[in-house]
Amino acid sequence: MNIEEIYKECGAYLKGHFLLSSGKHSQFYLQSAKVLEYPNLAQNLAKELANIITKSGIKVDSVCSPAIGGILAGYELARALDTRFIFAERVDGKMNLRRGFSVKDGETFIICEDIITTGGSALEVAKLINSLGGNVLAFAALANRGFCKVENLENSRKDSCKLPLDKPLFSLGNFEFEIYDPDDCPLCENGSRAIKPGSNTNHG
Template sequence: MTQAEVLDILRKTGVLLEGHFRLTSGKHADFYMQFAQLMQYPEEAGPLCDALAGMFKEEGVQVVVGPATGAIIMAYEIARSLGAKAMFGERDNGVMSLRRGFTIHPGEKVLVVEDVVTTGGSVREVMEAVEKAGGKVIGAAVFVDRSGGRVDLGVPIKSLVTMDTKVYQPEECPLCAQGIPAIKPGSRQV
């Protein structure tokens, strides 16, 4: 699946939004990707998850973990494709944790998944929770890497789309300077 084909699917399913957005990282951007829109369409989301899973099929993945809530379905679909267990991390008193009885056995090979990476913050939090539980993170799979490949997580990162997007600190944002209000369409308010 080519990057252009993936972007066509993201446009068709309403994932790509244009305007002035405040990202989870606190930075600002002129477009946003709302992947919850994609997950409404299993016939579109499934092949994208399968394509990401295929990038790790030779790695012996035993567990797939994504952050709640945005990557729960993604983790499940990629785990299904790889024949692995699916779990999700969630914040407990502000700290990403594996809860609900999820257990990773010492040394199990874990793939961490996320819909979009800009700074890698959420992925790092999940990686820390996995490592604390005894798992060995062997890589990260993302639909879109907004960093242009600059995020370093210490493990291989594979994505369907790599973009070098401009993000701004709020005080340096040209859209703020124009008086255009920034919105936060995601699930976490920062």
């Protein structure tokens, strides 16, 4: 399964000048919503990810994702693993469980995202689950942005990765894009203006 080709075929591999949530700039952006809008494709991707996780020997009780981007990927992964699914939401800048969701003491989890960049949001959710008595065994994502080491792929870990060293990350593919500080961005130097992904339909 070639995740890069799938993103391109779905129009989810965007090229332009993007302002990332980290404040940095990039010429490329992965818009996972364009992939996950096709339920059969989302199901097949999750099944492939679940197979990778299962073959590793990891078995969990539940999957938890950060809202909103990770919800569809996490839900489909939970279905493929035949487990429960919940999601965390950011309230006043802090991740919380709402909507009656709870964590049982000792309940094991995988934290699932659509895309893992540095893993900051996933780590926040993991800390939340652990604080409520759960036990996070691993992390998962449809795609990895190249900062964190993926258990089932041959890539290296960068210093900016925030995920813990003792918990594996599973992913269907690894994307490595150049990311620039706003003050040292060649795209800005060429007169282009960075846009937030989704705020403009012209990505060419």
